[in-house]
Amino acid sequence: xxxxxxxxxxxxxxxxxxxxxxxxxxxxxxxxxxxxxxxxxxxxxxxxxxxxxxxxxxxxxxxxxxxxxxxxxxxxxxxxxxxxxxxxxxxxxxxxxxxxxxxxxxxxxxxxxxxxxxxxxxxxxxxxxxxxxxxxxxxxxxxxxxxxxxxxxxxxxxxxxxxxxxxxxxxxxxxxxxxxxxxxxxxxxxxxxxxxxxxxxxxxxxxxxxxxxxxxxxxxxxxxxxxxxxxxxxxxxxxxxxxxxxxxxxxxxxxxxxxxxxxxxxxxxxxxxxxxxxxxxxxxxxxxxxxxxxxxxxxxxxxxxxxxxxxxx
Amino acid sequence: xxxxxxxxxxxxxxxxxxxxxxxxxxxxxxxxxxxxxxxxxxxxxxxxxxxxxxxxxxxxxxxxxxxxxxxxxxxxxxxxxxxxxxxxxxxxxxxxxxxxxxxxxxxxxxxxxxxxxxxxxxxxxxxxxxxxxxxxxxxxxxxxxxxxxxxxxxxxxxxxxxxxxxxxxxxxxxxxxxxxxxxxxxxxxxxxxxxxxxxxxxxxxxxxxxxxxxxxxxxxxxxxxxxxxxxxxxxxxxxxxxxxxxxxxxxxxxxxxxxxxxxxxxxxxxxxxxxxxxxxxxxxxxxxxxxxxxxxxxxxxxxxxxxxxxxxxxxxxxxxxxxxxxxxxxxxxxxxxxxxxxxxxxxxxxxxxxxxxxxxxxxxxxxxxxxxxxxxxxxxxxx
Numbered sequence: 001x002x003x004x005x006x007x008x009x010x011x012x013x014x015x016x017x018x019x020x021x022x023x024x025x026x027x028x029x030x031x032x033x034x035x036x037x038x039x040x041x042x043x044x045x046x047x048x049x050x051x052x053x054x055x056x057x058x059x060x061x062x063x064x065x066x067x068x069x070x071x072x073x074x075x076x077x078x079x080x081x082x083x084x085x086x087x088x089x090x091x092x093x094x095x096x097x098x099x100x101x102x103x104x105x106x107x108x109x110x111x112x113x114x115x116x117x118x119x120x121x122x123x124x125x126x127x128x129x130x131x132x133x134x135x136x137x138x139x140x141x142x143x144x145x146x147x148x149x150x151x152x153x154x155x156x157x158x159x160x161x162x163x164x165x166x167x168x169x170x171x172x173x174x175x176x177x178x179x180x181x182x183x184x185x186x187x188x189x190x191x192x193x194x195x196x197x198x199x200x201x202x203x204x205x206x207x208x209x210x211x212x213x214x215x216x217x218x219x220x221x222x223x224x225x226x227x228x229x230x231x232x233x234x235x236x237x238x239x240x241x242x243x244x245x246x247x248x249x250x251x252x253x254x255x256x257x258x259x260x261x262x263x264x265x266x267x268x269x270x271x272x273x274x275x276x277x278x279x280x281x282x283x284x285x286x287x288x289x290x291x292x293x294x295x296x297x298x299x300x301x302x303x304x305x306x307x308x309x310x311x312x313x
Numbered sequence: 314x315x316x317x318x319x320x321x322x323x324x325x326x327x328x329x330x331x332x333x334x335x336x337x338x339x340x341x342x343x344x345x346x347x348x349x350x351x352x353x354x355x356x357x358x359x360x361x362x363x364x365x366x367x368x369x370x371x372x373x374x375x376x377x378x379x380x381x382x383x384x385x386x387x388x389x390x391x392x393x394x395x396x397x398x399x400x401x402x403x404x405x406x407x408x409x410x411x412x413x414x415x416x417x418x419x420x421x422x423x424x425x426x427x428x429x430x431x432x433x434x435x436x437x438x439x440x441x442x443x444x445x446x447x448x449x450x451x452x453x454x455x456x457x458x459x460x461x462x463x464x465x466x467x468x469x470x471x472x473x474x475x476x477x478x479x480x481x482x483x484x485x486x487x488x489x490x491x492x493x494x495x496x497x498x499x500x501x502x503x504x505x506x507x508x509x510x511x512x513x514x515x516x517x518x519x520x521x522x523x524x525x526x527x528x529x530x531x532x533x534x535x536x537x538x539x540x541x542x543x544x545x546x547x548x549x550x551x552x553x554x555x556x557x558x559x560x561x562x563x564x565x566x567x568x569x570x571x572x573x574x575x576x577x578x579x580x581x582x583x584x585x586x587x588x589x590x591x592x593x594x595x596x597x598x599x600x601x602x603x604x605x606x607x608x609x610x611x612x613x614x615x616x617x618x619x620x621x622x623x624x625x626x627x628x629x630x631x632x633x634x635x636x637x638x639x640x641x642x643x644x645x646x647x648x649x650x651x652x653x654x655x656x657x658x659x660x661x662x663x664x665x666x667x668x669x670x671x672x673x674x675x676x677x678x679x680x681x682x683x684x685x686x687x688x689x690x691x692x693x694x695x696x
Contacts, residue, residue: 008584008617009597011682013668015430015590015616021623021675076623118624202629249629249640298638300660301500302513 024200025077031191032084032239038187039180042146043092047180051087054099058083061104065112078117082106085125085239088181089232089279090132093142102128122286123246126279133279143177152177155230160275171229182232192238205247206237208255212262220270232278233265240278246286253289253296261285315363319346322374324542326395327363336407337397340365341544341563343372355568355587355600362601365565376540381452389456389537396536397543397604401528402435402497403428403588405605408529412456414518421459422506422524423450425466425473426490428497429589432608434547435527437559439466439473442531443480449530451484452537457523461485465506467492494591495667499524501636513663528607548602550575552611553582565601568609584612591668623676631670631680637663641670641680648687653694656687664688 040048062079066072083103090099106128114120133140145152154177155166170176174184181188195201210233214224227233241247241261248254261281268277299305315327321340328338344367352362379392394409402424423446427435439446447464454462462485466474469492478487488506496502500511502524509520517524525533528546535541544564548571551557555576562571568585572578586593587600589608602609631641639660647656664684671680 007582007595007597008619009595010584011679011685012586012588012593012595012666013591013672013681014584014586014593014595014610014612015672016618016620016677017673017675018618019673019675020620020677021626024626024628024675074623078626116624118626244626244628249627249632249642251633297640297659298632298635300513300639300663301504301637302510302515302663303660 021078022076025081027198027200028081028195028239029077029084031194032081032088032181034187034190035088035181035184035235036084038174038184039088039092042174042183043144043180044149047092049096050090050092050094050099050180051084053096054087054090054103055080055083057100058086058103058107061107062112065108066116069112069116071116076117079107082111082124082128085181085235086128088235089125089129089179091140091142091144091178092180093144094139098132098136098139102132105131118245120245121289122283123240123243126240126283126286129279130283145177146175146183154178154275155226156269156275159226159230160269165223165226166230168225168229171226176230179232179235182235185229185234188234188238192234195238195242201238201242202251202254204251205242205254205258206234208258209237209241209262210234212259213265216263216266220266222270227266227269231276236261236278236282240282241285246289248289248292248296250293250296250298253292256292256296257285257289260288315346315349317346317349320344321346321363321365322372324376324544325374326397326542328361334407334410336394336399336409337542338363339397339542339544341565342367343370344368353598353600354603355596355606356594357596362565373541376536376542378540379537381448381455381537384537386456386458389452392536393456393533395542396532398529398532398536399543399604400526401532401546401605401607402526403592403605403607405603408525408533411523411525412453414457414523416518416521418457418518418521418523419459420461420463420507420522421450421454421457421485422502422522423462423464423485423530424497424499424502424524424526425464425470425477426497426502427467428495428607429591429593430494431551431610432549432589433551434549434559434607436470436473438527438531438547439470440476443473443477445534446527446530447477447480447484448538449532449534450525452533453523453525453530454485459523463488463506465490465502467496495636495665495669498636498665498667500665513660543604546602546604546606548606549608550611551608552586552616553579553613554611555579562602564604567599567601568596569599571602571609572611578611580613580615582611583614583617586610586612591672592666620677622678625676625678628675630673630675634669634673636667636669637665639664641684642678644687645678645680645683648683648690651690653687653690657691657694661687662691 058079063073086103106124110124110127111120143154172185176183196203210228214228217227218224248257264281265277322343325340326337327340344365347366348364351359398408399405464487467490490505499517503509532543548562549559550571558575585596587596625642644661666681
């Protein structure tokens, strides 16, 4: 040891994994690129503008929001994800002020109002989407066919009004009407598999979520493949129900979350007024996350697990 | 026990305490006592120490050897205490106390699982002095009155497993374990080897087992068969040094001397850690090897990542990583809210400080450090 060497003293452990929040966030952005590219290809340049406006507005809102909260803004990538996800679940026809308003609402109300990154109870992108849907319902349901841009209904809309199922192959590839980034299950799957392979997201969430929808629809006499592939289920299952902040901490909790959200999707699609229910299924399960966390605490070494109904407090 | 200017021999007792949970200290070389002073230890604390200037002769003072076959249990136990033997895996609990459990135990587990990554001291000891380890284990089994001796080794050391299997016939059985940090910890080792869980707040003897590190076994053997007290141990010197080595060193040897023996450090030294990378102590001046120093790790710029703490994003990695089944992110929140009662309810005291949670945290939250604060808070609450 060099006597006068400046040695760093810090508490153990002295080794740390190189993974950082920023790396995780930007990897998620990367994983969304196939779906993004697919959306721009199918729905044209306007879709790209919607995406850019949404991301830009999310970043500006976060900067201003953090400034107002007296927190330092860091480019950790979380606002980029929120902006991008919101854009991907908007119809391709929306006027450009809508992504701007929606993503400002998502960041300022959905995230900053709760205290910023890590504090929010609800998925910010879905908060933004729910806000836009409630405020401008007609603008949020103007659908066009891919590549041609002719007004049409979404596969789920057609099904709801008794028009039957859409071809599974078209749904898988994304050759159907719908939100910018939700139509191609294949493109979403590419990114989702990347995140699962890197262990950035837990495979149990999408599996239990999509699996529950498929299973219940099968039991109800519907076409399970259609219901698994149509609408925003894939996008929601791989990229929104796996959001760290707003979903349970434990593996068991994530399965409960997925099954619960799947159940809600089925209930809304089958018995609700709307053809689609992914947004609300995730938002409602977000509200249950603290409760799920409490009841899925792992058993501590050297202690005996008590059944949940025997637990006090 | 010694004055300044006194002549001491290697192995001569120079310090002791009447406390039950303590062990005496012996001169680790022969020479002249030049100073009685407070010295900084690797843990950062200071302790009254005897500074001896070597006469270069290394003259020994040994206790009479004992025949483990004839000596009584009490004689052997007394010898282990007089030899100043403590757990050499890292915790440093006096071995004679551990060998005299207030309850009946049925199994002695010899711990050949290296406590942390980077350390290879126990591995080398098993390969080079396996017989001695087993002789020590036999003596300890006699003291404990147990029939069953299990030698736990992880599967990343196939040579040690093979070697110990050959040697251990008639003494005990080698148990091959999947390599997984922090398995060297008693509680995790017992779960892996015996399928028994030590109750929270309890000790291994509560589930009828005693765990002893391989180095401790060898020290017990030397104390009984040769009459030599614990004055040396094997230390892994690794990291940014020219020649990483396992050295057999006398207790009290300064770290700087160890590094010299390994050809000095390489590149910009950022951190020197006493112990392993997960639970070791970063030192800030030259400190001596103590009985529990298993490793000196030199870290350069490349290994030491200084990153700013960010907010918890609830990714759940720490929950998944915690071998104790705790929810570290939740504990951090509770400690920072100073809610120490809730900390207790969430079993904060079960934390071993193994460091897995802080290792995986993408937000670089110093979780272990915060949990240590929580332990202090709970202790204050109890007063």
